[in-house]
Amino acid sequence: MRPGILAIKRIKVNSVITILILITLLSTIQRAFYRRSTLQVVSPAVVDIDLPSDVSLKVFRVTPEPYTEDTYQLAYMIKSLRPDLILERRKLVDGPGGQVALGLSDGGRPELHTCLMDSGRAAVTNQRMMEENDQSTQADSRRGKILMLQGILLGRPLTSRPCLFVQLRLNEAIADTQASRAVGEDRLLSKAWPILDSLAPLREQELL
Amino acid sequence: MNKYTGIKFINVRGQLILFLRRLKRDTIVSWLALLGAAVIFHFSLLFSTSAPLDFLVFVAVLWAVAWLPVEDLIPSLAYKHGVSRIFFVSFVWVAFVARGLAVQSYADPYIPLFPLISAILLILFLGGFPLLPRFRESLYILSLVPVLAWLPRLVPTQSLSHSAAFFAAFFLRTFGIDIIQDSTKLTIGSSAINVAGPCSGNEIMVQAFVVALLALIIFPMPKRWTRLPFLLLAPLLGWIVNGLRVALLAMIASIDPVSAMNDSGMFGFFHLGEGGMVFSGLGIAAYAYAYVKVIDGQLLFLQNGVGKS
Numbered sequence: 033m034r035p036g037i038l039a040i041k042r043i044k045v046n047s048v049i050t051i052l053i054l055i056t057l058l059s060t061i062q063r064a065f066y067r068r069s070t071l072q073v074v075s076p077a078v079v080d081i082d083l084p085s086d087v088s089l090k091v092f093r094v095t096p097e098p099y100t101e102d103t104y105q106l107a108y109m110i111k112s113l114r115p116d117l118i119l120e121r122r123k124l125v126d127g128p129g130g131q132v133a134l135g136l137s138d139g140g141r142p143e144l145h146t147c148l149m150d151s152g153r154a155a156v157t158n159q160r161m162m163e164e165n166d167q168s169t170q171a172d173s174r175r176g177k178i179l180m181l182q183g184i185l186l187g188r189p190l191t192s193r194p195c196l197f198v199q200l201r202l203n204e205a206i207a208d209t210q211a212s213r214a215v216g217e218d219r220l221l222s223k224a225w226p227i228l229d230s231l232a233p234l235r236e237q238e239l240l
Numbered sequence: 241m242n243k244y245t246g247i248k249f250i251n252v253r254g255q256l257i258l259f260l261r262r263l264k265r266d267t268i269v270s271w272l273a274l275l276g277a278a279v280i281f282h283f284s285l286l287f288s289t290s291a292p293l294d295f296l297v298f299v300a301v302l303w304a305v306a307w308l309p310v311e312d313l314i315p316s317l318a319y320k321h322g323v324s325r326i327f328f329v330s331f332v333w334v335a336f337v338a339r340g341l342a343v344q345s346y347a348d349p350y351i352p353l354f355p356l357i358s359a360i361l362l363i364l365f366l367g368g369f370p371l372l373p374r375f376r377e378s379l380y381i382l383s384l385v386p387v388l389a390w391l392p393r394l395v396p397t398q399s400l401s402h403s404a405a406f407f408a409a410f411f412l413r414t415f416g417i418d419i420i421q422d423s424t425k426l427t428i429g430s431s432a433i434n435v436a437g438p439c440s441g442n443e444i445m446v447q448a449f450v451v452a453l454l455a456l457i458i459f460p461m462p463k464r465w466t467r468l469p470f471l472l473l474a475p476l477l478g479w480i481v482n483g484l485r486v487a488l489l490a491m492i493a494s495i496d497p498v499s500a501m502n503d504s505g506m507f508g509f510f511h512l513g514e515g516g517m518v519f520s521g522l523g524i525a526a527y528a529y530a531y532v533k534v535i536d537g538q539l540l541f542l543q544n545g546v547g548k549s
Contacts, residue, residue, distance in 0.1 A: 049365075059340060063341070
């Protein structure tokens with residue numbers, strides 16, 4: 033018999049089990065401290081796209097951890113005001129949280145919030161939401177490549193995967209009336225899709 | 241023991257030392273500790289990926305029920321020597337646990353497969369392939385976790401949503417409520433709700449189906465021909481309770497439209513919150529009641545037959 037085998041034979045099985053228990057428990061501890069939630073601004077130099085002069089753009093890289101304050105704040109930010117939104121003839125998913133948040137920023141400027149993530153993989157925490165998103169993007173031949181406007185379920189974390197949080201804002205302030213908001217939001221939405229589309233390389237660079 | 245109060249004091253430190261000594265000497269005890277560590281690891285995966293509450297509860301139930309046959313086996317369990325087997329299984333175990341560290345979403349197939357694969361690895365560790373049949377009941381039960389996770393996706397939600405809306409409308413009309421049903425849309429007065437895919441009841445039906453399978457594994461009905469009808473009864477009850485839930489949501493929306501728009505309050509509770517679990521529990525309770533009644537009747541019939549003969 034080879035010396036190596038002899039050495040293994042001398043190790044008691046209980047010691048092996050103890051080592052396996054330790055490894056399993058250490059892995060459990062690692063899972064317990066699984067990813068801290070972060071919201072980092074992506075440098076404007078990296079976001080190198082042509083923007084219309086009346087629009088400003090901020091992109092954040094989000095690394096959420098379930099059940100943290102940051103994730104919940106983000107979830108509320110993305111809560112949709114218009115769940116049946118139609119954007120460039122793409123009907124966004126009518127999930128409970130919706131897909132795109134539209135509202136007025138402090139300065140009275142229309143603002144759009146959305147989250148871009150990988151649509152080709154199991155990207156979201158909520159499986160049902162993912163399936164709905166899949167259905168909504170089935171008609172698109174570039175599926176897997178397109179940007180995904182990702183929603184959340186209220187009271188649930190946004191996602192367990194990193195995503196790009198996009199904040200698009202009209203620079204021009206508007207009056208807070210229903211009519212002017214509708215006009216402002218339509219203007220913003222007409223610009224939103226091409227901008228989100230042109231963020232695809234950034235999404236791939238940052239997330240994939 | 242305190243002679244005045246009669247309370248028995250437990251020496252925690254002493255108990256712990258005793259347990260650690262037993263862990264060191266008794267292979268079965270340390271093997272059970274590894275099994276416990278695997279269960280804890282599985283739950284840490286579920287929590288860290290924020291799995292839905294109903295999935296968490298059902299996984300906990302399946303682990304607990306799978307433990308029952310193991311408990312009966314413990315006195316007869318013995319470790320079978322095999323160096324190469326131990327080395328191989330340990331290596332696979334470490335690789336398997338390491339793969340778990342890469343899990344990012346609860347949709348990862350690793351999570352539903354973990355209970356079954358980890359149980360098989362642990363059984364192989366203890367006694368190799370000949371030991372597997374002795375744990376078949378536990379393995380059957382743990383194999384229901386993938387069913388619970390994946391079967392809802394195979395259910396066609398569009399037609400199910402339509403049928404749930406139809407049932408809810410039918411139910412409310414029997415109480416004289418004026419409700420309009422247009423495909424998956426239900427309108428009462430000026431308030432409308434849409435029965436979307438996630439509210440189709442596919443999950444409640446699968447949960448009921450899993451409970452029916454569990455009942456068949458643990459308490460199989462003596463009369464075989466009754467097993468299939470009861471297996472089919474469970475999803476039917478799930479469909480009915482989901483229809484009742486949709487009817488309740490439609491009623492809440494008509495009474496408090498703001499809560500329906502914001503998904504808050506009572507509407508939010510029964511739509512997104514734990515309210516779904518209440519209805520799932522109702523369906524399962526009704527099923528369990530019917531199952532126990534029928535199995536009692538069958539056992540009584542068999543007893544009488546034996547008595548007469």
